[in-house]
Amino acid sequence: MKKKKSGKISFSTSERSRKLLRLRLRFVIYVLSIVLSFLIQTSVFPLIPFLAATPNLLLILTFSFGFIHGNLGGMLYGLGAGLLMDMFYSGPFGFYSLIFIFIGYINGFFSHYYYEEYNTLPVLMCVFSLLIYHSYIYVFRFLIRAKFSIPYYFIRIVLPSVVFSVLVTLILYRFFFTASEKIDS
Amino acid sequence: MLIVLSSVKDGLMNPIRNTIGYVLVPVQSGVNRIGYAIYEQLADHRTLEEIRKENDTLKDKVDFLTEENNILEQNSAELDRLRSLYQLDQDYLNYQKVGARIIAKDSENWFQVFRINKGSQDGIRVDQNVIANGGLVGIVTDVGLNYATVRSIIDDESRVSAMGIQSSDTCIVAGDLTLFQEGRLRITDMKKDAVIQDGDRIVTSNISSKFVPGILIGYAVDVHDDEKHLMKNGYLIPAADFDDMSEVLVITEVKADSFKDTNDGSDVAVSDGTAAAPAPAVETSGEDAATEESETTAPAESSPAASSLVESLSQSYQGAQASQDTETQGEAGGLTPEQISEYERNHPETEEDTAASGNGTASGEGSQ
Numbered sequence: 165m166k167k168k169k170s171g172k173i174s175f176s177t178s179e180r181s182r183k184l185l186r187l188r189l190r191f192v193i194y195v196l197s198i199v200l201s202f203l204i205q206t207s208v209f210p211l212i213p214f215l216a217a218t219p220n221l222l223l224i225l226t227f228s229f230g231f232i233h234g235n236l237g238g239m240l241y242g243l244g245a246g247l248l249m250d251m252f253y254s255g256p257f258g259f260y261s262l263i264f265i266f267i268g269y270i271n272g273f274f275s276h277y278y279y280e281e282y283n284t285l286p287v288l289m290c291v292f293s294l295l296i297y298h299s300y301i302y303v304f305r306f307l308i309r310a311k312f313s314i315p316y317y318f319i320r321i322v323l324p325s326v327v328f329s330v331l332v333t334l335i336l337y338r339f340f341f342t343a344s345e346k347i348d349s
Numbered sequence: 350m351l352i353v354l355s356s357v358k359d360g361l362m363n364p365i366r367n368t369i370g371y372v373l374v375p376v377q378s379g380v381n382r383i384g385y386a387i388y389e390q391l392a393d394h395r396t397l398e399e400i401r402k403e404n405d406t407l408k409d410k411v412d413f414l415t416e417e418n419n420i421l422e423q424n425s426a427e428l429d430r431l432r433s434l435y436q437l438d439q440d441y442l443n444y445q446k447v448g449a450r451i452i453a454k455d456s457e458n459w460f461q462v463f464r465i466n467k468g469s470q471d472g473i474r475v476d477q478n479v480i481a482n483g484g485l486v487g488i489v490t491d492v493g494l495n496y497a498t499v500r501s502i503i504d505d506e507s508r509v510s511a512m513g514i515q516s517s518d519t520c521i522v523a524g525d526l527t528l529f530q531e532g533r534l535r536i537t538d539m540k541k542d543a544v545i546q547d548g549d550r551i552v553t554s555n556i557s558s559k560f561v562p563g564i565l566i567g568y569a570v571d572v573h574d575d576e577k578h579l580m581k582n583g584y585l586i587p588a589a590d591f592d593d594m595s596e597v598l599v600i601t602e603v604k605a606d607s608f609k610d611t612n613d614g615s616d617v618a619v620s621d622g623t624a625a626a627p628a629p630a631v632e633t634s635g636e637d638a639a640t641e642e643s644e645t646t647a648p649a650e651s652s653p654a655a656s657s658l659v660e661s662l663s664q665s666y667q668g669a670q671a672s673q674d675t676e677t678q679g680e681a682g683g684l685t686p687e688q689i690s691e692y693e694r695n696h697p698e699t700e701e702d703t704a705a706s707g708n709g710t711a712s713g714e715g716s717q
Contacts, residue, residue, distance in 0.1 A: 199373070206464075207380045210454035211388055218456045250362075251369040253455070253462060253491075253498065257362045301459050306505065306526075316527045321458045 190347050194229075198244050201225055206252065217324035219332040220294070222249065226264050227293045228333075228340050230271035231286060238268030263300045267293045283334070290333040291326055298322045363493075370468070370493040374452065378466050381452045385595065444561060446480075446598040447471060452496070461504040461529065465597060468495040472601050476559050481597040484588025485509070485566045488559060489599065497599075502566065503529040503591055510557035511536075511566055514550040518543035522551060522566055522585055532586060536569060539581040545569050551585055561604050 201221035209218035222245040230238020246261030253260070271289055302317060449465035467473050469492050479486045479499050487501035502509055507524035520539040528535060539545060549569045555562035565588050572583035 199376075203373075203377060203380050205456045206453035207377050208384050209456060211381075211384045217458055220456060248369070251366050251373075252453070252464070253460075298459075301457070305459065309506070311505065311526070313527050320530065321526075325457065 193347060194241065195244065197225060198222065198241070198248060202245070202248050202252075217321070217328050219328040220297070220325065221332070221336075223264070223267065223293060223297055224290065224329055224333050224336055225340065226268045227271040227289055228286070228337055229344075230268040231275055231289060232341065232344055233272070234275045235269050235272030238270075238272040239265050240268070242266070242268030259304070263297055267296060270296075283337075286333060286337050287330055290330050294326045294329055295322070298325065367494045370496050374464075374466065374468075374493075374496045377452045377464070378450075381450075444600045444602055446600055447473065448596060449473075449497075449599055450596050451594060459505075459526070461501045461507075461524070461591070462490075463499055463501065465497050465499060465599070466495070467599065468493050468497050470494055473497045473599055474601075474603055476603050476605060478553075478560055478564060478600045478604075479597050480564060480589070480600065481594055482589045483565060485553060485560070485564045486589045486591070486594070486597055499597070501591060502587065503534060509560055509566060510554040511551050512554040513543070513545040513569070514552050516544045516549075518545055519554050519556060520545065520551070520581075528584070529591075532591075533570075534567065534585040534587060536572070536583040536585050537580070539572070539583065541574065541579060541581055543581055545572055545581070545583070547572055547583075557604065559604055561600060561602055561607075564600075 205218060205221045226238065226242045226245050229241040233241075242264035243261055246258075246264030249260035249264070250257050271293065274285065274289060277285060298321070302314075306317070447467060449467040449471075451463050452466045453464040455462045465473075465479075473489060473492050475489055475492055477489045479488065479501075485502055487499045487504070487507070489497050490500045491498035500507060501524075502522065503524045505524050505526040509522040510519065511522045512519045518540060520543070521537050523535045523537055525533075525535045536545075536551070545551075547570050551566045551569050553560040553562055553564045553566060567585045567587040567589075570584050570586055572581055574580075575582045
């Protein structure tokens, strides 16, 4: 509900010349991309037995979005993705929203350095965002229960996740980029 | 703000969660079913040889199981007799269960949480236990209208109160992220004199507040004393297979309800009466012990400088006579070294003992 309202306002302020119909279409496509990636992430990836870790699609989309559309866009997209994660998992409500919004916001700063052919920065941002995300989970869900085996967690959980996510980013970033170009035009 | 609000009041977000769940869960089930169908197709293409090999091992297993079954049949007859003898014929052996399919898992490896396609409209409630392949799998932590979230026992935050089936020694079975990839859990808080051994069956304990008793969790391995030699630790190999799990059974009984049922008015009154009866006896005996203790310790408190002497003396004079003597001396206002040396002269048979603690005496005199 929240996402819908604020999303409309932001798009109407940033791109006033657009027609309302186009805005709605774009909004629907973005929401669908969140829902679809969430479904793939939770229901399809766990079925694939040879995956040591599953790429965090929602996170990849969030930082890509922030990277392409700037701070506000990244935050809104992060809010949508984070809320969906919070709906799914029990625990304090807003735990995931917070980190997704933060990652969308941080990556928005780099939208100035964004070029079409330039692939290094997105990969670096992917690694950076995932490290933030994983250390957030570690600190607030494990460190506060006095779990200190950081090397193990890093090698077994963070590293596979980063590697898979970078691979997916390389493929998905191009796709996401062309998709958002098409939607814009 | 939402975090704080939802932490304080648990059910605040439930309407929103239910709405989202109502829309998404059917889609999740559908996606899951398609994925599962594709996966099954792929699995059919296993080579014939593999299946033949499996057949051989299974035949061996059948022989082994038939033999085991014979033994078990004999045992079950004995068990029935014993059970009626001890009136242990509780109903926990036939819990009501509901089958459910796993429709989504946590995508990260941090948490071992999954979602099932049954919710409050199917009678699922928070804190119900979940089992699969004859072993405990987890506990329901969160329920929506048509879905429920289950935290498995291999999750790092999971703690299950358990006991050994042979000895009824209680322990805690704890999930550990650093162990689950080896397929192990941790057993902690076991008493040092507990007789749980490697290979023992570990079941949910009857003193647990959330798990119904008697569900098999797994088998103890590698039981050893901890570093301080105060408790025992060990590892547990779970009975349920967490890698290849697609359907689970949810036990529709909640342990908390059993407390409500048994603790009605009459029961409480009876238990109060029985508890009150032996209590005074314990108290009086406790007082006796306390007075005895204060009598013997009184001399030691009389003079701090001579306390070391008194200690050595009370060791050497174990008799009632000696304790009376020291007591009178203590009341008189502290021990002096002269009195003690006089004491030693009067009681030559204890000289050897006091000589052993001669250092203490000498230092006491020096300080005086």
